[in-house]
Amino acid sequence: MIGIFDSGIGGLTVVRELLKHQPEAAFIYLGDTARTPYGNKSPETVVRYALEDAAFLVQHGATSIVIACNTASAVASDELRRAYPNLPIYEVITPAAQDALAVTHGRIGIIGTRATINSKAYENILKSSSSFVIRHSKFEIYTQACPLFVPLVEEGWLKDSETKRIVRYCLAPLRQAHVDTLILGCTHYPLLAPLIQRFMGKRVKVIDSARSVVTRLLAAGPLKTGEQLYYLTDLLAHSEDIARKWLGRSVHFERVKF
Ligand code: DGL
Numbered sequence: 001m002i003g004i005f006d007s008g009i010g011g012l013t014v015v016r017e018l019l020k021h022q023p024e025a026a027f028i029y030l031g032d033t034a035r036t037p038y039g040n041k042s043p044e045t046v047v048r049y050a051l052e053d054a055a056f057l058v059q060h061g062a063t064s065i066v067i068a069c070n071t072a073s074a075v076a077s078d079e080l081r082r083a084y085p086n087l088p089i090y091e092v093i094t095p096a097a098q099d100a101l102a103v104t105h106g107r108i109g110i111i112g113t114r115a116t117i118n119s120k121a122y123e124n125i126l127k128s129s130s131s132f133v134i135r136h137s138k139f140e141i142y143t144q145a146c147p148l149f150v151p152l153v154e155e156g157w158l159k160d161s162e163t164k165r166i167v168r169y170c171l172a173p174l175r176q177a178h179v180d181t182l183i184l185g186c187t188h189y190p191l192l193a194p195l196i197q198r199f200m201g202k203r204v205k206v207i208d209s210a211r212s213v214v215t216r217l218l219a220a221g222p223l224k225t226g227e228q229l230y231y232l233t234d235l236l237a238h239s240e241d242i243a244r245k246w247l248g249r250s251v252h253f254e255r256v257k258f
Helices: 012-021 043-059 070-083 093-103 114-119 121-128 130-134 149-154 161-176 189-200 209-219 239-247
Strands: 002-006 027-031 064-067 107-112 140-145 181-185 205-208 228-232 253-255
Touching: 002 012, 002 043, 012 027, 012 209, 012 239, 027 043, 043 064, 043 070, 043 114, 064 070, 070 093, 070 107, 070 114, 070 121, 093 121, 093 181, 093 205, 093 209, 107 114, 107 121, 107 161, 114 121, 114 140, 121 140, 140 161, 149 161, 149 189, 161 189, 181 189, 181 209, 189 205, 205 209, 239 253
Parallel strands: 002 027, 002 064, 027 228, 107 140, 107 181, 181 205, 228 253
Antiparallel strands: none
């Protein structure tokens, strides 16, 4: 069974991609809604939370882990791999960076939480990739932290006029920089993808880190079918509503404490 975790409901973008391809896949999802957002916390705190999230999933039968959170992927992947050396651990950053490199004409924008942007995880992976080095003179990277996007998504403010204004405000520098590819470096952001794509324009290729990681997960071999379990560390009245709309099926969240 796959264990999937995020700081909140953003990781459901990974679940949605997974269900598109494997509607019966067995998984356990944990959203740490009691402590979201992770993106404005220190790396030490995010590492501690990520280790606790993974421990919960493993105790409940996970045999592989998907870090459905860019922030935790950026700062806690190494610690998780050290803690679970025998478990396949999928982080979202390497696959999204690879997908961006495959389509870009040289101007890559990256948006994410403060912690993800400050970690330079995407930049390091992009710059160390051979296709980046070979075509180096043509490449430019532009980054932008968008700390307001996660609370908007957690609140379900996906189409409100305030959300549109914040999207425009945060993405203006990347639009002015004429990026041709934009990495959604936070698993919450695909819920805002229609607004983001509209503001950036059709010619900008939007890379969804949730889609990128699921492609790698599916390529690794057949997945077991079975139970699909959803846990949150805090239950908010509208979470099931957002999940139903996003996944196109009803979801029951169980509350856990740890
Ligand atoms: N969805 C997460 C990410 O991909 C977490 C954002 C947050 O909690 O700040 O970064």
